[in-house]
Amino acid sequence: MATILFDLDGTLIDSTEAILESFEQSFKNFGIKTPDDEVIKSLIGYPLDIMYAKLGVQAQNIDEIIGAYKRHYRKVSREKTTLLPYAKEAMEEASRFATLGIVTTKTKRYSIELLEYMDIMKYFKALIGREDVTNPKPHPEPILKALSLLSADKNSTWMVGDTVMDLKSAKSAEIKSVGVTCGYGEKKELESLSQNVFANSFDAVKFISGAIN
Secondary structure, eight states: OEEEEEOSBTTTEEOHHHHHHHHHHHHHHTTOOOOOHHHHHTTBTBOHHHHHHHTTOOGGGHHHHHHHHHHHHHHHTTTTOEEOTTHHHHHHHHTTTEEEEEEOSSOHHHHHHHHHHTTOGGGOSEEEOGGGOSSOTTSSHHHHHHHHHHTOOGGGEEEEESSHHHHHHHHHTTOEEEEESSSSSOHHHHHTTOSOEESSHHHHHHHHHHHHO
């Protein structure tokens, strides 16, 4: 049986509003001017510690500002997160022929809570979050951990994601990848790492189905 690993933000869900609002709140708590939304959006996909470092927060303040972010995000994430178009159809179709997992840089605990609230956690046999690994994507560790948990064969495993970090992680883990343009990555960048780039996760799943049959 095939295995399909999905990224979360920008691949299956859209939590942009919740993310931007939580960044704004966390910067406000520290009396720091919030960076432009487009700058923040360009970093979505990285773990929070890396995002804040790239946004200029001093290393000694990062843990505290992440705490402020998470407190606010948890309050608003359910209300301000939606499934991306065709994501539900993608999960339903994929579950017919593959074992499904999630590999995300989001916190595992909050991701599971959110997906259970949205009634889609039932499709997934494993979820690897930021706290499960030492080295997040684009390192191969998150994917390799998912493969181990699912007892999956590398040769029949695919990674579906919207950023170059997802595709680089897949390449390093020696599995196949499919890029989607419904999220935060640039199509040209995705195409530089995978020949398989589609508009959304449902088209990605249909391609994988055809490739393995």
